[in-house]
Amino acid sequence: MTEADAVHPGARSEPIRVLIVDDHEVMAASLARVLDDEPDLVSVGLASSLAQARARVQTSAPDVLVLDRRLPDGDGVEAIRDLKALRPSMNILVLTGSSSDDVLVRALEGGAAGFLSKTRSLGEVTSAVRAAAAGEASVSSEMLARLLPRLTRVSAPTPTLTRREEEVLAMLAQGLSNAAIAAELTVSVNTVRNHVSNLSAKLGAHSKLEAMSIAIQRGLLAPPQ
Structure with a gap:
C-alpha cells in the first residue's frame, strides 16, 4: 500500500x-x-x-x-x-x-x-x-503481510462492521490501495474512502494502518498468512 x-x-x-x-x-x-x-x-x-x-x-x-x-x-x-x-x-x-x-x-x-x-x-x-x-x-504490502500476523490480541469491546466494511478491511490487510479496492468491488474510489472512514470511526482509528491493527487485536480481522 x-x-x-x-x-x-x-x-x-x-x-x-x-x-x-x-x-x-x-x-x-x-x-x-x-x-x-x-x-x-x-x-x-x-x-x-x-x-x-x-x-x-x-x-x-x-x-x-x-x-x-x-x-x-x-x-x-x-x-x-x-x-x-x-x-x-x-x-x-x-x-x-x-x-x-x-x-x-x-x-x-x-x-x-x-x-x-x-x-x-x-x-x-x-x-x-x-x-x-x-x-x-x-508501509509496503510485503512488510504489512510480515507484521500484521505478529500483533497481540487484546480484550476490548468489538464494534459491528457491515459486510462491505469487512470486505474493505480484508482488502486493506492485503495491501490494496483505495483505487485497487474500488476496481475489485466495482465501486468508485470515493465510495471506498467512505467505507474506510466509517470503519475507522467505528474502530477509533485515524489511519488505515491503525484500523488494521485494532481490527486484528479485537478479532475482527484474521492476520494475513
Missing part, C-alpha cells in the same frame, strides 16, 4: 501541519526547510526530546508527527500512545534506523500511521507525510 491514492493535497484548505521530533538538530532543521518549501506542507516546530514533543503537540496542533525512535529521554515508539492521546487526530510517522520486526510491531500496536527509514530521501519523507495526513499507510 502506498500514498498513490491518497487524497490530493489540493483538497485541503490549509497546509498539513508537521511537528518534527528528532534530537539530530541538523537533520530536523533540514527536513523542516524541505517541508516549508512545499506549498501544502508547513513545519510547526522542532522537538529534541519526548518532553518537548508532549508540550509542542498541545501548543502547535500538528496533523502529522515525524517521530524519531531514539530520543534522550526515552523510546519514541513506547511514547506513541501517550502522544496520540494528547491529540487523537494526529498521525504519527516513526523515523527509525532499525528494520527490526519487534520495533515495527510495537509501533504498529501503538497506533503509528507508518514507518520511515532514515535512509529515505527527504523527498520520500514529504510523500509519506502527505500519505499520513490522508490516512494512508506508509
Whole structure:
C-alpha cells in the first residue's frame, strides 16, 4: 500500500501541519526547510526530546508527527500512545534506523500511521507525510503481510462492521490501495474512502494502518498468512 491514492493535497484548505521530533538538530532543521518549501506542507516546530514533543503537540496542533525512535529521554515508539492521546487526530510517522520486526510491531500496536527509514530521501519523507495526513499507510504490502500476523490480541469491546466494511478491511490487510479496492468491488474510489472512514470511526482509528491493527487485536480481522 502506498500514498498513490491518497487524497490530493489540493483538497485541503490549509497546509498539513508537521511537528518534527528528532534530537539530530541538523537533520530536523533540514527536513523542516524541505517541508516549508512545499506549498501544502508547513513545519510547526522542532522537538529534541519526548518532553518537548508532549508540550509542542498541545501548543502547535500538528496533523502529522515525524517521530524519531531514539530520543534522550526515552523510546519514541513506547511514547506513541501517550502522544496520540494528547491529540487523537494526529498521525504519527516513526523515523527509525532499525528494520527490526519487534520495533515495527510495537509501533504498529501503538497506533503509528507508518514507518520511515532514515535512509529515505527527504523527498520520500514529504510523500509519506502527505500519505499520513490522508490516512494512508506508509508501509509496503510485503512488510504489512510480515507484521500484521505478529500483533497481540487484546480484550476490548468489538464494534459491528457491515459486510462491505469487512470486505474493505480484508482488502486493506492485503495491501490494496483505495483505487485497487474500488476496481475489485466495482465501486468508485470515493465510495471506498467512505467505507474506510466509517470503519475507522467505528474502530477509533485515524489511519488505515491503525484500523488494521485494532481490527486484528479485537478479532475482527484474521492476520494475513
